[in-house]
Amino acid sequence: MTKKLFFLLLVSLSLNAFAQPDRWQQRVKYTMNIDMDVQTNQYKGKQKLEYWNNSPDTLKKVFYHLYFNAFQPNSMMDARSLRQGSVVMRKDKNGNEIVDWDGRVKDRIANLKENEIGFEKISSLKMNGRPQKFNYHETILEVVLDRPILPKSKVVFDLDWHAQVPLQIRRSGRDNPTTGVRYTMTQWYPKMVEYDYDGWHPTPYIAREFYGVWGDYDVTIKIDRNYILGGTGYLQNPNSIGYGYETKGARVTRPSGEKLSWHFVAPNVHDFAFAADPDYKHITRQMANGPTIHVLYRNVKNDPKEEVAWNRIADAAVTVYPFIQKNFGEYPHKQYSFIHGGDGGMEYPMATMLVSSSLGTAFHEWMHSWYQMILGTNESLHAWMDEGFTEYATNLVEEYYSKQTIKDQTPEQKRRSDSIALNALPLYHEGNYSGYLALAKSGREEPMTTHADHYNTNYAYSNAAYLKGNVFMEQLGYIVGAPTRDKILLEYYRQWKFKHPNPNDLIRVAEKLSGIQLDWYKMYWVNTTKTIDYAIDSLYQDGAATKIRLRRDGMVPMPIDLKLTFKDGSTEWHYVPMYLMFGGKPADEGQNPRKIYESWKWTHPTYEVQTTKKLTDIISVEIDPSHRMADIERRNNKLELKW
Numbered sequence: 001m002t003k004k005l006f007f008l009l010l011v012s013l014s015l016n017a018f019a020q021p022d023r024w025q026q027r028v029k030y031t032m033n034i035d036m037d038v039q040t041n042q043y044k045g046k047q048k049l050e051y052w053n054n055s056p057d058t059l060k061k062v063f064y065h066l067y068f069n070a071f072q073p074n075s076m077m078d079a080r081s082l083r084q085g086s087v088v089m090r091k092d093k094n095g096n097e098i099v100d101w102d103g104r105v106k107d108r109i110a111n112l113k114e115n116e117i118g119f120e121k122i123s124s125l126k127m128n129g130r131p132q133k134f135n136y137h138e139t140i141l142e143v144v145l146d147r148p149i150l151p152k153s154k155v156v157f158d159l160d161w162h163a164q165v166p167l168q169i170r171r172s173g174r175d176n177p178t179t180g181v182r183y184t185m186t187q188w189y190p191k192m193v194e195y196d197y198d199g200w201h202p203t204p205y206i207a208r209e210f211y212g213v214w215g216d217y218d219v220t221i222k223i224d225r226n227y228i229l230g231g232t233g234y235l236q237n238p239n240s241i242g243y244g245y246e247t248k249g250a251r252v253t254r255p256s257g258e259k260l261s262w263h264f265v266a267p268n269v270h271d272f273a274f275a276a277d278p279d280y281k282h283i284t285r286q287m288a289n290g291p292t293i294h295v296l297y298r299n300v301k302n303d304p305k306e307e308v309a310w311n312r313i314a315d316a317a318v319t320v321y322p323f324i325q326k327n328f329g330e331y332p333h334k335q336y337s338f339i340h341g342g343d344g345g346m347e348y349p350m351a352t353m354l355v356s357s358s359l360g361t362a363f364h365e366w367m368h369s370w371y372q373m374i375l376g377t378n379e380s381l382h383a384w385m386d387e388g389f390t391e392y393a394t395n396l397v398e399e400y401y402s403k404q405t406i407k408d409q410t411p412e413q414k415r416r417s418d419s420i421a422l423n424a425l426p427l428y429h430e431g432n433y434s435g436y437l438a439l440a441k442s443g444r445e446e447p448m449t450t451h452a453d454h455y456n457t458n459y460a461y462s463n464a465a466y467l468k469g470n471v472f473m474e475q476l477g478y479i480v481g482a483p484t485r486d487k488i489l490l491e492y493y494r495q496w497k498f499k500h501p502n503p504n505d506l507i508r509v510a511e512k513l514s515g516i517q518l519d520w521y522k523m524y525w526v527n528t529t530k531t532i533d534y535a536i537d538s539l540y541q542d543g544a545a546t547k548i549r550l551r552r553d554g555m556v557p558m559p560i561d562l563k564l565t566f567k568d569g570s571t572e573w574h575y576v577p578m579y580l581m582f583g584g585k586p587a588d589e590g591q592n593p594r595k596i597y598e599s600w601k602w603t604h605p606t607y608e609v610q611t612t613k614k615l616t617d618i619i620s621v622e623i624d625p626s627h628r629m630a631d632i633e634r635r636n637n638k639l640e641l642k643w
């Protein structure tokens with residue numbers, strides 16, 4: 001592509017006028033009343049669910065998730081976890097076998113007693129007032145409707161149920177052995193399964209990743225009056241609750257009785273989570289142009305370090321929000337809560353559960369608000385679009401935060417900052433690249449099209465979803481240019497928020513903004529485990545010119561940035577687009593002078609570029625000195641010549 005054409009492309013990109021995509025979606029409105037018994041760890045619930053079938057389809061049945069039923073001996077989650085315990089990954093230096101456990105689950109479900117298991121039991125289920133037949137399939141409830149739900153119509157389900165909160169094993173539960181948090185109420189109520197253009201997604205609760213229907217939640221939780229709650233949604237009766245929720249200067253007047261009713265409303269979310277503990281401390285921060293931050297944490301020993309750490313989370317959220325808003329888009333809700341709970345870090349709408357005061361985890365979970373809560377990709381099917389992009393964004397947010405808070409940069413920090421300026425792979429992504437490369441060489445890699453619960457190993461899942469997903473985004477910057485990649489991320493958010501985008505939706509935004517065909521990138525990087533490996537094959541003097549032959553050893557074709565360095569210290573950049581792109585990127589910063597070639601046909605194993613300089617003037621030739629291309633064998637990317 002000529003330079004002139006590049007310029008024209010850039011001009012058209014800045015116009016940026018793409019229509020909002022139109023895609024039907026189901027809609028829900030939950031009204032739930034919960035009565036908790038903190039002695040038996042059980043609760044009773046009444047749920048009214050207004051359900052809009054906006055699809056063109058007639059629905060003869062519906063499905064609900066009953067997540068708590070996973071926490072029973074011999075459940076599917078239990079059986080899978082026990083299997084992972086038999087998968088030996090490697091041996092440690094003392095010769096002990098390292099198995100593929102999730103350290104939090106292991107064989108703990110198998111050992112739960114009757115009063116420690118979780119369950120959700122339905123006592124009554126009606127549609128428009130008529131009782132409906134239902135079948136339990138452990139964590140999925142199948143409801144065979146007496147009359148179908150017609151396209152573009154609304155029905156009302158009324159459901160009564162009774163549940164026991166399991167001992168904390170994974171994500172949800174009571175009496176966390178590490179934190180002592182009494183109740184982490186996540187994945188805790190009968191929840192309508194999402195129905196979309198792929199049909200129903202009755203994904204049983206095996207391990208991970210979620211998908212839900214957007215709607216409005218109105219939830220009232222009745223619980224012993226000494227319990228303090230945090231969660232999704234705005235508290236509607238703050239002045240009859242108090243505990244730090246009261247409006248400034250207002251007098252708290254609690255009704256009499258042993259219990260208090262906490263009334264929350266959450267608009268436009270696809271889940272509702274909360275946690276409850278009598279010992280929570282509650283701090284808040286109000287941003288000038290952003291959400292109110294709530295932090296609820298337990299610190300029963302009054303450890304001053306913990307006080308500092310939880311307060312730091314609140315302050316850091318305020319510090320980084322302007323950067324997040326600018327680079328990843330606006331947070332649409334007025335409130336976000338960091339809550340001590342769960343067993344790691346787990347994201348929910350308007351809130352996260354954090355097992356510790358780790359700031360890195362807090363940043364990661366908050367960034368999920370963008371990729372899971374607001375974009376809401378089906379994580380089961382495309383975990384990399386949630387975890388990978390969340391990782392990518394978190395790395396940038398952490399870097400920004402450390403620059404804001406550390407005045408005198410250490411040499412290591414300076415190196416990090418410089419690496420960004422030079423269009424090199426930022427050091428904060430390096431761990432993600434090396435983790436992906438380890439996966440690619442491990443023999444355990446599976447395509448990222450694998451359903452999150454169906455990977456053979458937890459190792460393959462997490463390195464693919466978190467690390468290869470992050471590499472997807474950073475490497476996209478190598479292919480289309482980093483500034484274009486940044487615009488793609490923002491535009492993707494703008495166009496697809498609250499719409500459940502899939503991989504193709506992202507690729508289409510990227511294609512329109514870059515003017516480059518990118519279907520091949522999705523196909524190779526997401527659908528296969530093929531790898532990238534380019535090499536310098538040979539150099540030879542040909543008349544007045546020097547020819548450099550490049551060789552493709554890996555099966556994934558990529559565009560090539562090649563840097564030549566000469567004895568006199570000067571450099572030359574050579575750019576070879578890849579055939580399937582039908583276009584090319586503008587020069588990255590510092591790539592000057594740059595020579596642009598005809599595209600390299602992916603069927604052809606070698607390609608020759610040339611320079612007018614003499615062979616003996618060249619001191620080094622390097623493919624992708626930025627290291628943003630995830631080449632599995634970098635040693636053959638660079639040739640240094642000594643004359």
Ligand SMILES: [Zn+2]
Nearest residue numbers: 364368387390
């Ligand atoms: Zn995550």
